[in-house]
Amino acid sequence: MTVNDIAKRLLTNFSPEEREIPDNATYPGRNDAVKQAINGALQELFGKGGPWVRKDEIGVRIYPTTSVTIAVTAGSTSATITTGWQAWMAGCTIVIDASEDNEIKNASASATLKYPYTGTTGTKNAIVYHDSITIGDDVLEVLDPVRLDRRPLAVTVSPHHQSVLTEYDDYGIRPGSQTPMITVDRVSDTAGTPVCYHVHTWIPDANTPSRVRMRLTPAPTSAGMLDYQAMLAPPVVTNLAASTTLPIPLGFDESVFLPVATMHLMGTSFFRAMGVPAAVQKSYDTAMELLAGSNPGKTNQIRFVTRG
Secondary structure (H helix, E strand, O other): OEHHHHHHHHHOOOOHHHOOOOOOOOOOOHHHHHHHHHHHHHHHHHHHOHHHOEEEEEEEEEOOOEEEEEEEOOOOOEEEEEEOOOHHHOOOEEEEOOOEEEEEOOOOOEEEEOOOOOOOOEEEEEEEEOOEEEOOOOEEEEEEEEEEOOEEOEEOOOOOOEEEEOOEEOOEEOOOOEEEEOOOOOHHHHOEOOOEEEEEEEOOOOOOOOEEEEEEEOOEOOOEEEEEEEEEOOOOOOOOOOOOEOOOHHHOHHHHHHHHHHHHHHOOOOOHHHOOOHHHHHHHHHHHHHHHHOOOOOOOOOOOOOOO
16 A cells, blocks of 8 residues: 555544644645554554564665865864865774874765864864775664675674674684673774774764764774664655655454554544544454564464363
């Protein structure tokens, strides 16, 4: 079913004069209530897992160390990359004037540095290491395996204190083979081939939702290809007139999605005081039973029960 088909079905819960897309000026808010119900249903169903979970394999190009020039001011975190800026440099480590490690916190040539610059004011030569990858807005979670040039990377809880997997057999990493990695002050001292990764959030500004980045350690010096598994976020509906088909698996439009969306619609201000009708509650309960039984990863397990 398309977004428009689903919206029309949900609008039948309103009186005929309230069912217009966009809203009739006399009856505002109905379209927003339907959007809220559709998006709420998508989030609930995708959160339940099973066939609703969308996964994808994502590939990212890793760039070699790249030279730039940067205008800096002594004691300030504000700087401008005057030549050489590229979009992939967002969040990456930058070594300024061959003497000071820093980090580009934002995603612009008008850079915000992590640390105030300690050198003299002026335009300096610098080197950028592609050790930070910005994860797309549609990615809900980064999943293993994360690989660089087909070699698995180990996950760490922090980019600064790692315990990395170091032993490999014919099938990849040998479980439990961990050795501590000693970190040093200078990125250039350890730069080379990454062996681990760390996923973290960053905040573009006070009014923008946080974003996700992946930090590679040690910082790479050569070009390569990174790939990782990703769990994708559910889609967000903004236009009820759209002819886009929602990704509802197994043809469960009628039996699962619409009952769940209707239940969410009953929770909006237009219906909240009325309570949930018995028929809507029953359809929702049936949808949850169907959802639980549709998990493609479920297995039948043998249970041993002692006689009482």
